[in-house]
Amino acid sequence: MPALTPEEAFDALYAYAAPALAHQTYLLTGRRALSRESVERAFQQAWQRWPEVAVDPDPVGWVRAAAHEYALSPWHRLRRAHRHPDTPPAGADRRALLSALLELPPPYRRTVLLYDGLGLDLPDTAAETEASTPAAAHRLLHARTVLGKRVPGLAGPEDLHRRLSAPVTEAPTAELPAARSVRTGGEHRARAWTRAVVCATAVLVAMTGFTVVTAPTRYIPVNAPGESVGGVPVRGGPEKLRPEDLELRDKLRSEPHPGPERLVPVPG
Structure with missing residues (x-):
């Protein structure tokens, strides 16, 4: 008897295990749409990892565990479609x-x-x-x-x-x-995830390159803005000289008196 192709083996496993899994996940969740979704996602995972599933001693158990874990995920409570059980x-x-x-x-x-x-x-x-x-x-x-x-x-x-x-x-x-649509749906999902990962990686690399190019090479201290203290306005530099201050400054500059006479008193 000729060996089955991977597609034929997967379709046979799907035909054998999917109906029972649909009932099991319904008993676990009380939601018919979620039970069908769980079975589909479990078999899509199995097809994506078919070399591992094909040699597993219990491929039905492998798919069953994936379906049960997906069906009982607490994140489904946040989805409006699966928030409440169906009509009993x-x-x-x-x-x-x-x-x-x-x-x-x-x-x-x-x-x-x-x-x-x-x-x-x-x-x-x-x-x-x-x-x-x-x-x-x-x-x-x-x-x-x-x-x-x-x-x-x-x-x-x-x-x-x-x-x-x-x-x-x-x-x-x-x-x-159908098993064929499950296989193609899993392949499309895998390609979509691959494209998303590639795009995210490209964006991360571009942002990292932009940061490296535009980042400063040395630390530039930032002057803190002035604040008023006790109602006194803050000045950005030295106070402005008054007219008498200007006059005293000019006198000191024009008539310097360095020398001993400023230190030693002159006898009368």
């Missing part, structure tokens, strides 16, 4: 489950989805959520306690696993973009 599902059971999930802190929400919804073991769940195994176990127990109180008819972990895994395996409620 029509079914009472799913509405109660989603409402209870959204009440959990994001790390707890993600932990219970990975462990009880997807069936990952505890060490893998801890590694994907970047937590220690005891911390992941504590989050899981707390999340189960909260969900058991909030969701009617939730008997135990087995019932929770069934309730969480059911929506993940269904077809997405909204149509996802």
